[in-house]
Amino acid sequence: MSSALESAAATASDRRGASRPLLCAENVQKTYTLGKHVLPVLRGASLDVREGEFVAVMGASGSGKSTLLHILGVLDLPDAGRVLIRDRDVFRSSRRERERVRNREVGFVFQFYHLLPEATVFENVLMPCMIRHSLGSWWSNRAESRRAVEEVLEKVGLGGRRHHRSRELSGGERQRAAIARAIVGRPILLLADEPTGNLDEATGRGILRVLSDLNAQGQTIVMVTHDPNVAAQAHRCVHLRDGRVVADAEPPTARAGT
Numbered sequence: 001m002s003s004a005l006e007s008a009a010a011t012a013s014d015r016r017g018a019s020r021p022l023l024c025a026e027n028v029q030k031t032y033t034l035g036k037h038v039l040p041v042l043r044g045a046s047l048d049v050r051e052g053e054f055v056a057v058m059g060a061s062g063s064g065k066s067t068l069l070h071i072l073g074v075l076d077l078p079d080a081g082r083v084l085i086r087d088r089d090v091f092r093s094s095r096r097e098r099e100r101v102r103n104r105e106v107g108f109v110f111q112f113y114h115l116l117p118e119a120t121v122f123e124n125v126l127m128p129c130m131i132r133h134s135l136g137s138w139w140s141n142r143a144e145s146r147r148a149v150e151e152v153l154e155k156v157g158l159g160g161r162r163h164h165r166s167r168e169l170s171g172g173e174r175q176r177a178a179i180a181r182a183i184v185g186r187p188i189l190l191l192a193d194e195p196t197g198n199l200d201e202a203t204g205r206g207i208l209r210v211l212s213d214l215n216a217q218g219q220t221i222v223m224v225t226h227d228p229n230v231a232a233q234a235h236r237c238v239h240l241r242d243g244r245v246v247a248d249a250e251p252p253t254a255r256a257g258t
């Protein structure tokens, strides 16, 4: 290993050693049943993520990566197993508490953006701020929320596009808007499901830079990807195989020029 690589690996491992556990998924199981067809997807998947880490999840198509990420983001329920976020057992909490975790502690970025096409970039990013508040508290917090939206749009390089409707944006810009929407509430955990999967290589690199910058500022990230060059940007890479997390290694080395 070159000294630069050794020092990068040492920094990642120091960071893991020094930081607190943030996410702990234990023996997560999920089976889909469609008529007579029973499809066990997750058969005891376990994953630990510490504060400040950037973890890539790889695996074949259909191996259950999105299923796992949706459960970690409290967008879906597991059949069995536990998910702890900062030591709180999310699926043994009340429904109200699960909604709080989903709306306040986790940010989710989808491969296909899931923006409202007719709403402007600004409105799309403001939406989670509105959902968080009751009508009364929204009224007293709206100036602060608008400032938070301006700030994250600058952070992802979309300051100049705030009044565009999202259908008027390029793919890379849509994904930047989706990242802004996911981080505007300062989530402790950012989950990204193939955030570059729908983009050309150069645009995907721009999105990865945004994610890497956020991570350098302390954002914990779990990102699903098919692409070893994308996974190489993370500190650590895990693989989903036969419904379990089977490998937990340093990320693959990026191809020259990526």
Ligand SMILES: Nc1ncnc2c1ncn2[C@@H]1O[C@H](COP(=O)(O)OP(=O)(O)OP(=O)(O)O)[C@@H](O)[C@H]1O
Residues within 6 Å of the ligand: 032, 033, 034, 039, 041, 059, 060, 061, 062, 063, 064, 065, 066, 067, 068
């Ligand atoms: N709601 C659902 N009902 C039934 N089966 C489902 C459902 N969601 C996913 N599956 C099945 O579960 C399996 C895992 O799906 P999942 O989307 O988690 O895979 P993935 O690893 O994310 O795949 P890809 O890399 O193609 O996105 C697939 O075979 C899929 O068809």
Ligand SMILES: [Mg+2]
Residues within 6 Å of the ligand: 065, 066, 067, 193
């Ligand atoms: Mg998927």
